Amino acid sequence: MKIVRFEAENVKRLAVVEINPDGSIVEVTGKNGNGKSSVLDAIWWALAGESAVDPKPIREGCEEARIFLDLGEYKVTRTFTLSDRNAKGYTTRLIVENAEGTRATSPQALLDSLIGKLSFDPLDFERAKPAEQFEILKAFVPGVDFAGIARLNKSDYDKRTDVNRDEKRVRAQADAIKLPAFIPEEVDEADLIRELEEAGEHNAGVERRKARREAVENEIAQLQARLHDLHVLRDGAEPLPDLIDTAALRDRIADAKETNDIARRAELKRGLVADADRLKDESDALTEAMADREAKKSAAIAAAEIPVDGIEFGDGIVLLNGVPFEQGSDAERLRAAIQIAAAMNPKLKIIRVRDGSRLDTDSFALLADMAERMDAQVWVETVQSGRATAVVIEDGRVSAAG
Numbered sequence: 001m002k003i004v005r006f007e008a009e010n011v012k013r014l015a016v017v018e019i020n021p022d023g024s025i026v027e028v029t030g031k032n033g034n035g036k037s038s039v040l041d042a043i044w045w046a047l048a049g050e051s052a053v054d055p056k057p058i059r060e061g062c063e064e065a066r067i068f069l070d071l072g073e074y075k076v077t078r079t080f081t082l083s084d085r086n087a088k089g090y091t092t093r094l095i096v097e098n099a100e101g102t103r104a105t106s107p108q109a110l111l112d113s114l115i116g117k118l119s120f121d122p123l124d125f126e127r128a129k130p131a132e133q134f135e136i137l138k139a140f141v142p143g144v145d146f147a148g149i150a151r152l153n154k155s156d157y158d159k160r161t162d163v164n165r166d167e168k169r170v171r172a173q174a175d176a177i178k179l180p181a182f183i184p185e186e187v188d189e190a191d192l193i194r195e196l197e198e199a200g201e202h203n204a205g206v207e208r209r210k211a212r213r214e215a216v217e218n219e220i221a222q223l224q225a226r227l228h229d230l231h232v233l234r235d236g237a238e239p240l241p242d243l244i245d246t247a248a249l250r251d252r253i254a255d256a257k258e259t260n261d262i263a264r265r266a267e268l269k270r271g272l273v274a275d276a277d278r279l280k281d282e283s284d285a286l287t288e289a290m291a292d293r294e295a296k297k298s299a300a301i302a303a304a305e306i307p308v309d310g311i312e313f314g315d316g317i318v319l320l321n322g323v324p325f326e327q328g329s330d331a332e333r334l335r336a337a338i339q340i341a342a343a344m345n346p347k348l349k350i351i352r353v354r355d356g357s358r359l360d361t362d363s364f365a366l367l368a369d370m371a372e373r374m375d376a377q378v379w380v381e382t383v384q385s386g387r388a389t390a391v392v393i394e395d396g397r398v399s400a401a402g
Contacts, residue, residue, distance in 0.1 A: 122337035174272035
């Protein structure tokens with residue numbers, strides 16, 4: 001489908017314009033500020049929907065504006081009316097009718113199914129940066145959610161950054177724990193302390209018994225009369241046991257504390273190392289997940305079939321005949337860009353070229369030839385081209401002069 005007739009009234013800088021395209025090239029020319037850009041804008045606004053419309057679509061001093069496109073199979077009418085009932089300052093209405101005059105119940109949905117990338121300008125693509133060209137052609141890679149992959153990779157990258165930081169922190173804590181070459185088994189200090197307490201009680205009992213015996217000796221010295229009985233008492237008593245060396249026990253307890261400290265630090269270090277290893281495994285898993293997504297994306301890109309001669313995906317850039325797009329000749333780049341534009345609009349074969357004044361005579365001829373061969377309709381904007389076939393816009397109207 002192409003535009004059979006274009007009408008616009010009070011749209012942007014246009015007053016009343018009617019264009020009946022003849023041929024594959026529709027050149028709209030004139031001085032700047034007279035409304036030629038408004039023609040290309042009106043085509044886009046009529047088809048692409050309300051979100052594509054400029055803040056002020058209605059001509060200054062007017063209350064209503066109208067765009068009409070006869071596409072042969074469908075007729076599209078979009079109107080704008082000034083209104084203070086919403087923030088935009090206007091309301092818009094869309095009517096799409098088929099050849100029999102039946103109106104579509106969902107007109108914008110119908111147009112959306114027809115238009116491709118009507119906003120795609122081959123000249124803009126030609127001079128875009130390599131990364132921007134690559135982004136545009138991703139439309140030819142179905143089934144790959146580039147934005148979703150980028151979002152997941154960004155999330156995993158942030159997680160991996162946190163995990164790597166935690167791993168370094170935990171491993172540094174483990175490395176800060178200094179241990180001897182030999183790590184002893186932990187000793188039960190409670191048993192030693194209990195033994196020390198029992199030794200203390202034993203020694204206290206011995207001391208008490210010793211004191212009592214000394215008291216007896218004193219009583220013997222004082223009471224000679226009772227010497228016999230006291231001797232009997234003394235001789236019948238069992239020998240006193242030896243004192244327990246508590247200093248040795250205290251040394252053993254000190255040794256046990258040192259041993260247990262080493263054992264506990266060794267256990268803490270083993271735990272920290274295990275945590276660090278787990279964090280590294282988590283980081284490696286995130287890295288693998290990101291690499292897997294990129295590999296699948298690269299495989300999809302490599303398998304993508306772009307319906308344009310000589311165009312293919314490189315590593316983040318677009319290739320033309322095996323070399324970076326920007327290294328192709330002017331004619332090769334223009335030819336490829338026009339083919340891409342046509343491929344992006346397979347149903348409604350309309351291409352808009354904004355800055356047609358950049359085209360020299362040979363390039364313009366190439367544009368016309370490509371449009372003819374691809375059965376496309378190219379609306380191109382120029383500044384006072386002088387070609388007899390051009391539609392001249394003066395003060396918002398079609399001039400009689402060609």
